[in-house]
Amino acid sequence: MAAESWDFDLGVKYFLGNADDDNGGGIDEETRGEAVDMAAPPSAPRPPRRTRGRIPTHRKQQLELEGLRRELARLKGHVMEIQVNASRKMTYWERVAKMEQLDALKATHENEDLREAVQDHEVFIDDLRSMLRKKRHLMAAPHEMHEMWDAYCQLPPVNDAFRRARAMHAVVDYEYKRLHHVFMRHGLLSTTTDVFRAELNAQPSGDIHFEVVQHATLAAPYRAIGAAAWQVLSTSIPDLPPHVDQTIEPIDECTVYTHMTDKHHDTMCHGHILVKHYAVEGREILIGRSILDDPAHPTPRGDLIEDSTFWYM
Secondary structure, three states, X not given: OOOOOOOHHHHHHHHHOOOOHXXXXXXXXXXXXXXXXXXXXXXXXXXXXXXXXXXXXXHHHXXXXXHHHHHHHHHHHHHHHXXXXXXXXXXXXXXXXXXXXXXXXXXXXXXXXXXXXHHXXXXXXXXXXXXXXXXXXXXXXXXXXXXXXXXXXXXXXXXXXXXXXXXXXXXXXXXXXXXXXXXXXOOOOOOOOOEEXXXXXXXXXXXEEEEEEEEOOOOOOHHHHHHHHHHHHOOOXXXXXXXXXXXXXXXXXXXXXXXEEEOOOOOOEEEEEEEEEEEEOOEEEEEEEEXXXXXXXXXXXXXXXXXXXXXXX
């Protein structure tokens, strides 16, 4: 192990390759063997930090300098460990002082790593702030623009039959995608008991929604129950009051468009609702959504129009 006359500065210069030329390029064989023994790292070297994109030259030089500093600190700590663990007998206070010096050196090394991590986080935060401050430029594709139009429950003109049929399906398909969320919000996904409640709920927009929630278990196959419900919703209601008009417009074999007008009060009320039947594996689903703006059925100014949605499963 190390001799008592070990020169710390000479050892560091030897590790960094800066020994004096007039010294013959090294030291005596005993010291050289000791230096090689000390150069063995106590642990595996740290992997290089991964960077994104091209690194500027000044940043590379800075990283190399920081790496050399860390290596120098590690070598100093290793030399001190060797000196502390030497075979020669040391006084108690000398050993304590060297151990404290070693701990301080390790703490300095850890602080440098922490400062570097903080700087990296600051750069990331600055990049994130600059990105969030940028003005957004949103441009929707043509099909996305049609979906946005359809999501507001507005149908294209009558002379565009293709877009009109496509918009009808988009309206109810959008509500079909919300089915799981709606049932989960009302606690109907895992319940096994009968539920019925009707309540008024204020919305953040200031509107008030009248919501009816019902869950019941019927002693019949679900396919038969679904077919019966579809039969009721896809056909005209018999024995309507004289002040109520109803017409049903078939769209396809699983979609109907129902129109109703109530003239009982001074202000007439109109309802245009699309109903679609989804026969999926293991369940029967019916979705209904009101159409608020339809050029084929214009609403006179001052009249009321129904805005409702229902999910049946």
